[in-house]
Amino acid sequence: MLLRLLRRTAVFLASLFVSSIAVFTFMAVLPGDPARVTLGVNASDSAVQQLRDEFGLDRPLVSQYASWVHGLVTFRLGDSYVSNAAIGPQIADRFQVTLWLVVTGMVIAVLIAVPVGTVMAIRHRRLSGVLLSGLSQVGVAVPAFLAGILLITVFAVRLRWLPANGWTPPVVDPGMFLKQLVLPAFSLGIVQGAVLTRYVRSAVLDVLREDYLRTARAKGLRPGQALVRHGLRNAAIPVVTMLALQLATLLIGAVVVERVFVIPGLGSLLLDSVANRDLIMIQDVVMVLVVAVLLVNFLVDLLYIAIDPRLRAGAS
Amino acid sequence: MSTANVTASTSEHPPDRSAVLAVRDLSVAAGQRRLVEEVGFTIHAGERVGLIGESGSGKSLTALSLMGLLPGELTATGSARLGDHDLLSGDEAALSQVRGKDIAMVFQEPMTALNPTMRVGHQVAEALLIHRARTDRRSAHAGAVELLAQVGLPDPAVVAHAYPHQFSGGQRQRIMLAIALANDPALLICDEPTTALDVTVQAMILDLVVRGVEQRNSALLFITHDLAVVATVCERVLVMYGGRIVESGPVLEVFTRPRHPYTQGLIATSDLAVVDARGRLATIRGSVPPAGEFPAGCVFRNRCDHATQACADRPPWTELGDETGYACFHPVTHSRRGFDD
Numbered sequence: 001m002l003l004r005l006l007r008r009t010a011v012f013l014a015s016l017f018v019s020s021i022a023v024f025t026f027m028a029v030l031p032g033d034p035a036r037v038t039l040g041v042n043a044s045d046s047a048v049q050q051l052r053d054e055f056g057l058d059r060p061l062v063s064q065y066a067s068w069v070h071g072l073v074t075f076r077l078g079d080s081y082v083s084n085a086a087i088g089p090q091i092a093d094r095f096q097v098t099l100w101l102v103v104t105g106m107v108i109a110v111l112i113a114v115p116v117g118t119v120m121a122i123r124h125r126r127l128s129g130v131l132l133s134g135l136s137q138v139g140v141a142v143p144a145f146l147a148g149i150l151l152i153t154v155f156a157v158r159l160r161w162l163p164a165n166g167w168t169p170p171v172v173d174p175g176m177f178l179k180q181l182v183l184p185a186f187s188l189g190i191v192q193g194a195v196l197t198r199y200v201r202s203a204v205l206d207v208l209r210e211d212y213l214r215t216a217r218a219k220g221l222r223p224g225q226a227l228v229r230h231g232l233r234n235a236a237i238p239v240v241t242m243l244a245l246q247l248a249t250l251l252i253g254a255v256v257v258e259r260v261f262v263i264p265g266l267g268s269l270l271l272d273s274v275a276n277r278d279l280i281m282i283q284d285v286v287m288v289l290v291v292a293v294l295l296v297n298f299l300v301d302l303l304y305i306a307i308d309p310r311l312r313a314g315a316s
Numbered sequence: 317m318s319t320a321n322v323t324a325s326t327s328e329h330p331p332d333r334s335a336v337l338a339v340r341d342l343s344v345a346a347g348q349r350r351l352v353e354e355v356g357f358t359i360h361a362g363e364r365v366g367l368i369g370e371s372g373s374g375k376s377l378t379a380l381s382l383m384g385l386l387p388g389e390l391t392a393t394g395s396a397r398l399g400d401h402d403l404l405s406g407d408e409a410a411l412s413q414v415r416g417k418d419i420a421m422v423f424q425e426p427m428t429a430l431n432p433t434m435r436v437g438h439q440v441a442e443a444l445l446i447h448r449a450r451t452d453r454r455s456a457h458a459g460a461v462e463l464l465a466q467v468g469l470p471d472p473a474v475v476a477h478a479y480p481h482q483f484s485g486g487q488r489q490r491i492m493l494a495i496a497l498a499n500d501p502a503l504l505i506c507d508e509p510t511t512a513l514d515v516t517v518q519a520m521i522l523d524l525v526v527r528g529v530e531q532r533n534s535a536l537l538f539i540t541h542d543l544a545v546v547a548t549v550c551e552r553v554l555v556m557y558g559g560r561i562v563e564s565g566p567v568l569e570v571f572t573r574p575r576h577p578y579t580q581g582l583i584a585t586s587d588l589a590v591v592d593a594r595g596r597l598a599t600i601r602g603s604v605p606p607a608g609e610f611p612a613g614c615v616f617r618n619r620c621d622h623a624t625q626a627c628a629d630r631p632p633w634t635e636l637g638d639e640t641g642y643a644c645f646h647p648v649t650h651s652r653r654g655f656d657d
Binding site (some may be wrong): 210211214215219221229230234307308309 | 388412413416420423425428430434479492495
């Protein structure tokens with residue numbers, strides 16, 4: 001078990017290293033001079049050269065990479081050349097907002113997917129199961145931003161129950177925070193939930209066919225009890241895998257949904273930075289997103305070990 | 317179809333007081349396909365009965381229908397009385413009270429029969445808790461450890477804390493037996509419990525099964541296709557073919573003087589000393605038809621050397637004695653010992 005833990009940690013660190021090189025290389029090989037791109041085509045050569053010196057663009061790539069990574073690790077990311085604001089605190093602020101959105105969206109997705117997927121599996125021969133299946137298929141086909149626009153149209157514009165956009169930090173006004181969180185979180189959650197529902201369905205269907213569920217029934221458990229006590233934990237293994245993979249989709253969804261709902265999250269920051277040609281900011285935001293995805297995958301690996309005792313044996 | 321094929325039934329004979337299980341007209345169907353047809357038999361308290369036949373003869377379906385665990389697309393009709401309960405009533409709430417308490421089952425494949433994510437002791441203790449044999453977790457755990465010791469697992473307290481993947485097939489089958497015997501069932505069904513195991517392990521498991529039911533005075537319905545196992549474990553045997561019981565009686569009687577040509581064939585094929593003129597082992601010609609596609613009339617007639625026009629009708633049950641008889645128009649005659657082919 002310790003060996004497995006060490007191996008997963010090594011894989012996590014190696015992935016971090018490789019992806020940081022990938023992000024850095026990608027930005028480095030982008031066509032055009034970053035200083036020129038930042039200042040615009042009308043800037044004077046001397047101004048561009050000055051910025052090149054400040055960026056350290058004339059230093060060797062390895063040294064540039066080293067100082068970038070050093071900044072990331074020590075959380076001293078420097079200032080943006082576009083806004084002159086410190087990059088680190090800005091990313092941290094925005095990241096909090098996106099975290100609320102993604103985590104709430106994920107929770108909504110799970111709360112939809114587990115019961116609906118389970119019912120779909122149990123009733124897969126009946127009309128109700130087939131109808132739910134069809135409905136979830138529709139959900140899969142709807143992109144998050146469209147779901148967001150539909151939700152705004154119905155709940156904000158027509159019914160006027162909830163604000164159409166905006167963001168209030170929870171410490172400022174918890175009530176407003178919740179009201180403004182509902183629609184964007186549901187836009188993300190419904191779509192991810194629809195996708196996840198199908199995985200829950202197939203995982204539960206697989207478990208229902210397992211011999212140990214028959215054993216549980218043979219002991220005297222009713223079908224529902226047998227599924228809850230013996231089935232769900234086993235069905236969780238493939239579902240957790242899917243959940244981790246979905247996180248990347250959810251982050252991408254958040255970028256768009258933040259735009260639709262005018263929320264100052266990491267996604268908005270990324271899109272603004274692209275619009276402003278704030279290359280350093282883009283590089284850092286992308287890296288933060290990459291770290292988030294890798295970290296979750298690492299945590300999921302640990303979760304497997306908690307769920308499945310076979311993985312604790314140490315044998316590969 | 318109205319002629320009951322097995323044993324005297326219906327209300328004119330009151331059920332034997334010591335009968336644990338009385339099955340009448342049990343049929344299992346998948347839509348229009350009849351997979352088990354009008355099976356009837358009785359098992360008395362503490363009696364060990366074998367159910368034999370080739371794969372596809374309906375043995376496992378018979379057992380699963382008694383447990384009420386048939387796959388969703390299959391339906392069972394008829395009656396199967398266990399004490400005051402009709403196992404075929406379909407009343408899930410009532411049946412779940414009986415299952416695991418009065419009737420228990422050990423399945424064929426031990427490798428997949430246990431929950432891989434739950435400790436073994438917990439899985440055994442659960443059987444005690446469900447039927448309130450123990451009311452609190454601690455004493456249920458103690459009961460589980462005791463049961464694990466009874467099925468011959470060394471260090472039962474350690475075993476209770478382990479997970480199924482840490483055990484071999486034979487050990488897992490012992491654990492399954494501990495679960496099945498947890499509530500001292502009136503009837504234990506074993507569906508080929510040793511088929512997936514090494515021969516050396518087989519004998520130990522069989523011994524445990526017999527000892528387990530003897531200690532509890534439980535009746536045993538033992539499903540197998542291995543005649544040697546039946547001879548070791550059982551007192552009485554039911555021979556099944558094509559979803560019907562074609563012969564039944566005491567093991568010694570049926571194995572030494574089989575009446576049905578199918579039983580005779582089964583015995584001949586398991587006798588390694590009997591060879592034909594070319595030195596080949598005996599076989600029953602043809603093969604078992606797919607489920608639900610057996611011939612009308614006598615289900616065995618397309619593979620039987622003695623079949624005649626008469627066999628297009630369903631052969632009635634010929635009763636030779638209590639729970640002993642056969643369903644055949646041309647029973648094997650035993651003027652001399654041994655069987656000629």
